[in-house]
Amino acid sequence: MSLTTEPRDYPTLQRICSASAFIEKPLRWCGNLGIFFLFLMVLVTFVDVFLRYFFGHPLDGTVELTGLMMAMIVFSYTGYAQYTKTHISMDILTGKLRTDTRAAFEFATTVWSMFTIGMCIYAMTRYGMSNQKATPILSLPLRPFIYLGVAGVALLFLALARDTLVSLLALLRQADWRKIAFGLGLAVVPLCLAWWLGTHRIVGLNSLYVGIAGIVFLFTLFFLGMPIGFALMATGLLFVCVLRGQAAGINMFGNSWFNTVSNYTWAPLMSFMLMGYACYYSRFGEDLYRLGTAWIGHMRGGLAIGTVAACTLFGAVVGDTLSGTIAMSAIALPEMRKARYDDKLALGTLSCSGTIGSLIPPSTTFILYGVLAEQSIGDLFMAGIFPGVLCMLCFMTIIWFMVLKNPDLAPRREKAPIAERLSTLKGGLPIVLLFILVIGGIYGGLFTATEGGAIGAAGTLILGVLMGRLKWSTFRKSMEESSRFTAMCFTLLGGATILGYFMTMSRMPTMLAGSIASLGVAPMIIMLVIILVMCILGCFLPAIPLILITVPIFLPIAKSFHWDLVWFGVIFAILNNMASITPPFGINLFVMKGIADVPLGLVFRAATPFVLALFFCLGLIIAFPPISLFIPSLM
Secondary structure: OOOOOOOOOOOOHHHHHHHHHOOOOOOHHHHHHHHHHHHHHHHHHHHHHHHHHHHHOOOOOOOHHHHHHHHHHHHHHHHHHOOOOOOOOOOOOHHOOHHHHHHHHHHHHHHHHHHHHHHHHHHHHHHHHHHHOOOOOOOEEEEEHHHHHHHHHHHHHHHHHHHHHHHHHHHHHHHHHHHHHHHHHHHHHHHHHHHHHOOOOOOOHOOOOOOOHHHHHHHHHHOOOOOHHHHHHHHHHHHHHHHHOHHHHHHHHHHHHHHHOHHHHHHHHHHHHHHHHHHHHOOOOHHHHHHHHHOOOOOOOOHHHHHHHHHHHHHHHOOOHHHHHHHHHHHHHHHHHHOOOHHHHHHHHHOOOOOOOOOOOOHHHHHHHHHHHOOOOHHHHHOOOHHHHHHHHHHHHHHHHHHHOOOOOOOOOOOHHHHHHHHHHHHHHHHHHHHHHHHHHHHHHOOOOOHHHHHHHHHHHHHHHHHOOOOOOHHHHHHHHHHHHHHHHHHHHHHHHHHHHHHHHHOHHHHHHHHHHHHOOOOHHHHHHHHHHHHHHHHOOOOOHHHHHHHHHHHHHHHHHOOOOHHHHHHHHHHHHHHHOOOOOHHHHHHHHHHHOOOOHHHHHHHHHHHHHHHHHHHHHHHHOOHHHHHHHOO
């Protein structure tokens, strides 16, 4: 019998799958509620800052209101994020399998995810029933908001149930009886084993060995294709139950996700995400590109050098590497090809330059690291300025040397007339001034990072409307995309928090740091090991999960060597940048391949000089800490 058979029809299951599409309407409606709360959150913070500085009367309870609205944003949209396949998973292994085998793994991991979220509903409901607390200033009871969170998670469960039916139908259609049996067994048997482990505490287990087993279990789920956020939750819940018992695991699981997403310290992440998407849909990236190339595009390699500057500025505004790469590639690649630039230079410049923006504030990486490491986000923002400029100059220098060695890579262009150069200021200058206002206000202590994010988001939306860039459709699109990405990101954060409880209970990071410190090895050797581990993990993990998983592990090591944690955060940000452009799995490289429609090998070769330049910058920052610490020392 062959491994696969001809596709078969299952009318009853097909009708059930078709009927399950009814959940799209409540998911969309609930998502619209999340969009409303996101807009309201930014508006409340913006008004609070305005009233404080111009009338001396800020709004009462904005911190607790912001936290509650954050929870409503995430739980309103997380179900729709699942429905639209936004939650991140790894297909490095499963993507190379036969269609029928891949269908078996997809069915199994979807069942595991649905079971994990079902446990979350149960645990969060128990948490809501036992919660008697109220907010300190406005005295708002938390229980109704927890129940609203439960309702949002229930919609997520329905979305996963639909995906389970769809994946089961795909398995039945594409596989023979052996693969079907394998898929069903893979879905059920591990769940039964996990249930037994979670409900039968084994006394006397060494917590370090449990910690190691948990990490192995986590990466197994990653490679099998389970969405990363749900894999983090499942691992944390299971192994907390193993270490502390089922009651402790359920109690932890019930409150951790809600308390994470309602934590005010994470608010800058939401605000700066909205600022980035508003900037993207307002086409301010095009303005920044024209600004950079009009002034220096006539130089030898000037179009590529100007692209580096534009990518840096735009990446700084949007706060992450991938969005900047996508936006600037769509704008700059046609122009560079029109100017007869060699693809090797153009692709390397575009795929790698977007990473610089995550060093220059505002930065998603610094926000995540700052909260996890309990460091000032403002200090981290300031610490990234000089390293970001240094990386930008190194990339420009690499381009200059490449063109000097081979002038055919970048033919000269005519110098733009002064009138054309001045006209580019009209579009590019407003967003640059807004960026300076936000970062200058944070640096000067005029407002916090959260308030700066709200001002930046509101300011970008206002600029987009006033300049005729944001119509209703694009305004709504920017709100939808930022809400969807926020839900995905905060699902990862919730999972990382749950995993963090387990890591703390296992004492693995502390024992690892103590063991390393007792070896008497030179600190720079340990730093090289951390760099190596980050580069390897970065080949497989997306940027945000990479930060959430590795910071709790490496932070105790940094503390044991008394390294400055702001300086260490800058190093972490650069390593995170490397992960997105390092072959063979750098996400930016795959995106560039899709945009440019070129062989992946060409993209790898194009990125190599810039990866080496980034390593050079990293070496300078490690050798000379004042590069990153000088500005924070003035604050």
